[in-house]
Amino acid sequence: xxxxxxxPASVPAIEVEKLQAGYDxxxxxxxxxxxxxxxxxxxxxxGSGCGKSTxxxxxxxxxxxMAGTVKFFGQPFTDAAPADRRALLKTFGMLFQGGALWSSxxxxxxxxxxxxxxxxxxKREINEIAxxxxxxxxxxxxxxxxxxxxxxxxxxxxxxxxxLALDPEIVFFDEPSAGLDPVTSRKLDELILQVRDTxxxxxxxxxxxxxxxxxxxxRVIMLDRAEKGIIATGTPRDLAANSRDPRxxxxxxxxxxxxxxx
Amino acid sequence: xxxxxxxxxxxxxxxxxxxxxxxxxGGVWQVTVPRPTWGKLLAGREPRxxxxxxxxxEKWDTSLLLFLLExxxxxxxxxxxxxxxxxxxxxxxxxxxxxxxxxTSVPFDRSENFLTxxxxxxxxxxxxxxxxxTFLGESVIGVARLLKRPRMFRWHxxxxxxxxxxxxxxxxxxxxxxxxxxxxxxxAAVQLRQFGADIFVADLVGLSxxxxxxxxxxxxxxxxxxxxAFAATLANMKANEEVDALETLGIPPVYFLALPRLVALTVxxxxxALYANCLGILGGMVVGAGVLDIPPSAYWIETQSIIxxxxxxxxxxxxxxxxxxxxxAGCLRGLQAERSAAGVGRAATSAVVTSVLLVxxxxxxxxxxxxxxxx
Numbered sequence: 001x002x003x004x005x006x007x008p009a010s011v012p013a014i015e016v017e018k019l020q021a022g023y024d025x026x027x028x029x030x031x032x033x034x035x036x037x038x039x040x041x042x043x044x045x046x047g048s049g050c051g052k053s054t055x056x057x058x059x060x061x062x063x064x065x066m067a068g069t070v071k072f073f074g075q076p077f078t079d080a081a082p083a084d085r086r087a088l089l090k091t092f093g094m095l096f097q098g099g100a101l102w103s104s105x106x107x108x109x110x111x112x113x114x115x116x117x118x119x120x121x122x123k124r125e126i127n128e129i130a131x132x133x134x135x136x137x138x139x140x141x142x143x144x145x146x147x148x149x150x151x152x153x154x155x156x157x158x159x160x161x162x163x164l165a166l167d168p169e170i171v172f173f174d175e176p177s178a179g180l181d182p183v184t185s186r187k188l189d190e191l192i193l194q195v196r197d198t199x200x201x202x203x204x205x206x207x208x209x210x211x212x213x214x215x216x217x218x219r220v221i222m223l224d225r226a227e228k229g230i231i232a233t234g235t236p237r238d239l240a241a242n243s244r245d246p247r248x249x250x251x252x253x254x255x256x257x258x259x260x261x262x
Numbered sequence: 263x264x265x266x267x268x269x270x271x272x273x274x275x276x277x278x279x280x281x282x283x284x285x286x287x288g289g290v291w292q293v294t295v296p297r298p299t300w301g302k303l304l305a306g307r308e309p310r311x312x313x314x315x316x317x318x319x320e321k322w323d324t325s326l327l328l329f330l331l332e333x334x335x336x337x338x339x340x341x342x343x344x345x346x347x348x349x350x351x352x353x354x355x356x357x358x359x360x361x362x363x364x365x366t367s368v369p370f371d372r373s374e375n376f377l378t379x380x381x382x383x384x385x386x387x388x389x390x391x392x393x394x395x396t397f398l399g400e401s402v403i404g405v406a407r408l409l410k411r412p413r414m415f416r417w418h419x420x421x422x423x424x425x426x427x428x429x430x431x432x433x434x435x436x437x438x439x440x441x442x443x444x445x446x447x448x449x450a451a452v453q454l455r456q457f458g459a460d461i462f463v464a465d466l467v468g469l470s471x472x473x474x475x476x477x478x479x480x481x482x483x484x485x486x487x488x489x490x491a492f493a494a495t496l497a498n499m500k501a502n503e504e505v506d507a508l509e510t511l512g513i514p515p516v517y518f519l520a521l522p523r524l525v526a527l528t529v530x531x532x533x534x535a536l537y538a539n540c541l542g543i544l545g546g547m548v549v550g551a552g553v554l555d556i557p558p559s560a561y562w563i564e565t566q567s568i569i570x571x572x573x574x575x576x577x578x579x580x581x582x583x584x585x586x587x588x589x590x591a592g593c594l595r596g597l598q599a600e601r602s603a604a605g606v607g608r609a610a611t612s613a614v615v616t617s618v619l620l621v622x623x624x625x626x627x628x629x630x631x632x633x634x635x636x637x
Binding site for chain 2: 090103104115118119120121125128129131132133134135136140141143144145148166167197198199200
């Protein structure tokens with residue numbers, strides 16, 4: 001995919017314009033417009049049922065948009081030809097909530113599969129990369145385990161290793177810290193930052209984990225269920241301090257209580 | 263003599279400086295496109311030391327690390343110094359991690375010797391037999407509880423299941439039973455016509471459908487359709503921890519999940535068999551009228567004269583038993599399933615195999631019993 005390298009660095013990684021999304025005729029989101037800069041750690045936040053996951057599923061093309069456009073690196077994705085779509089898809093990585101590892105494959109095979117599909121590398125090299133990616137997420141020595149044999153947190157990290165297998169330009173995370181203990185969750189946050197700093201990867205995270213939002217988010221958008229769209233955009237600290245919208249300040253203020261050290 | 267390689271957008275230049283090799287990496291390195299290799303760059307040269315550095319590198323990922331690793335590996339084998347000091351900090355850090363990952367990666371041996379395998383299989387068989395008998399016991403207790411307090415039973419679930427396994431199965435049962443009757447009549451017609459005994463087609467079809475084929479075909483269809491559905495549903499619920507949720511509430515999963523299905527299929531099975539009987543006879547009648555010129559009225563009278571209540575009831579008793587066996591096998595396999603996607607598939611397969619096997623065995627046992635009783 002040469003397009004995103006040739007496109008000037010000023011072109012945002014993701015541009016969403018007037019997106020309308022939903023299921024079976026029910027509109028969940030409408031008139032959603034935002035863009036994500038390259039190398040940004042971008043959070044989509046909001047209460048349960050506000051359409052965070054819906055937005056993510058529509059961004060990565062798992063569901064069809066009802067209206068609007070999504071562009072990656074200036075390239076339209078929404079109605080791209082199948083070949084272009086495939087080319088764009090391999091520049092994404094996605095970490096699903098439960099890891100979504102293929103249960104019949106070992107961790108190494110899970111990470112190797114995208115490499116086998118998309119790279120001209122030899123079997124030996126693919127194995128080495130899989131080993132490296134697993135070591136990168138702290139799963140060295142677990143290469144030949146099956147997903148059912150490891151814990152939920154490890155599954156999630158293995159899912160991240162798989163998402164990173166192709167050194168993607170953009171990595172999407174669906175609730176990365178859901179079901180993880182605080183230490184593991186913080187380590188995952190550090191890992192996300194490390195990936196961004198090393199490879200300049202753009203990171204899009206759906207989350208309502210306030211600790212992560214405050215510690216790694218460059219910018220957040222907040223969705224609201226009644227509004228069916230974005231009610232706030234900015235850095236988390238700025239929003240918490242200056243937003244006049246009670247929904248925003250209430251959501252972000254919970255942090256002060258829960259995150260404040262005793 | 264400088265040697266330069268360009269593959270895709272990635273560039274490598276090797277500059278020879280008094281016996282050593284200065285390797286300059288640049289451009290765009292991407293794992294999804296082919297990259298330069300160390301062997302090609304070297305082209306037979308044997309430098310006494312190697313120095314790696316980057317110049318105007320626009321973008322890099324794991325493919326660059328693979329190249330560096332190749333270089334390091336070569337240096338280690340040949341025994342020359344490999345200088346990575348000039349590489350950017352980030353690349354060196356990743357390279358370090360890579361090297362460490364290779365060292366700590368130990369292949370995991372899953373093979374086991376013959377004795378261990380036999381031991382495991384034995385223990386597993388024992389465990390399965392245990393869960394099967396526990397399940398059977400719990401089902402009996404569940405039935406007792408149902409009879410004692412019928413109002414506490416999940417009648418709504420049970421009716422839903424009846425609709426699913428009874429009414430919704432009518433089309434497929436119709437088609438198959440009709441065709442089975444038709445096929446049997448054809449086979450019989452060819453033989454019996456030679457003796458001018460055309461009318462006995464009605465006797466043969468009527469008796470074998472009512473005593474054997476009706477209940478049997480209904481059972482086979484139900485095993486494939488409903489038994490598999492029971493197993494898949496319960497296995498999925500188990501994988502989803504829904505079964506555990508019942509346990510923690512103190513509700514026996516067998517009573518809550520298996521019993522409504524057991525009751526539903528046990529009730530529906532004789533009805534389906536009766537329906538299959540009618541359709542089978544109808545199939546025979548169609549062949550009689552179309553091929554053998556037997557008027558339907560004559561065919562019907564002949565059928566009525568040969569079939570009596572004991573024939574019908576033996577068929578229905580068998581159908582009842584088949585219903586119990588199929589639902590037990592389906593629910594048991596579902597509750598025994600492993601908690602994974604593959605486990606659900608295996609549970610469904612195993613449910614069908616088990617129920618068909620049980621149905622055939624039970625049929626044989628019934629044949630002996632009915633013979634002894636003279637029914």
